[in-house]
Amino acid sequence: MKEKMNKERLAELLRENFPSERSFLLPVLHFIHEEFGFLEESALEEAAKHLRVPVSEVWGSATSYTELRTREPSGNVVGICTGLSCVLKGAHDLLSRANKLARASGSDNTTIEELQCGFLCGVAPVLRHNHKWTAHAVEQDVINAMEGGTHP
Numbered sequence: 001m002k003e004k005m006n007k008e009r010l011a012e013l014l015r016e017n018f019p020s021e022r023s024f025l026l027p028v029l030h031f032i033h034e035e036f037g038f039l040e041e042s043a044l045e046e047a048a049k050h051l052r053v054p055v056s057e058v059w060g061s062a063t064s065y066t067e068l069r070t071r072e073p074s075g076n077v078v079g080i081c082t083g084l085s086c087v088l089k090g091a092h093d094l095l096s097r098a099n100k101l102a103r104a105s106g107s108d109n110t111t112i113e114e115l116q117c118g119f120l121c122g123v124a125p126v127l128r129h130n131h132k133w134t135a136h137a138v139e140q141d142v143i144n145a146m147e148g149g150t151h152p
C-alpha cells in the first residue's frame with residue numbers, strides 16, 4: 001500500500017490534475033483510490049471541497065462502485081478479475097483457491113477481492129497483486145501472491 005499523503009498535498013494534486021467540476025467526480029475517486037489504496041474519509045471530504053459538491057454525493061458515488069474500496073484493506077491485497085473472459089478461463093477456480101488459502105492461514109493479513117474487467121481479456125485470467133497484473137494466471141501465481149511473493 002502506498003504511503004498516505006496529507007490533506008494539503010492531496011488538495012494540491014487535485015488542483016493540478018482535475019478541474020473543479022462535478023463531472024470529474026469519478027476520475028477523482030479513481031485517483032484517490034489509486035493513491036490511498038482505498039477511499040479514505042478525509043480524502044473524500046477534500047474531493048467534495050475541490051469539486052464543489054456535497055460530501056454525501058461523493059460518498060454516494062464512492063459506495064456505488066464495487067471496484068472502489070471504502071475501507072482500508074489488510075496488508076496483502078490479491079485481486080482476481082471476474083469479468084467474463086477471465087471466468088471462462090478459470091477465474092472462479094483461482095478465486096476459490098485464494099479463499100481456501102486465506103481460510104487455511106487463519107490470518108486476516110490478506111484481502112482477496114474480485115475485480116471487474118481489467119481490459120486484459122486477451123491474456124485471461126488475470127490476477128493483480130501489488131499494483132502489478134499477472135497474465136494467464138495459474139494456481140501457483142495465486143499461491144505466490146498470497147505469500148506476498150512475486151510472479152516468477
Ligand code: FES
Nearest residue numbers: 081083086118120
Ligand atoms: S475479463 Fe478479465 S481482463 Fe477482461
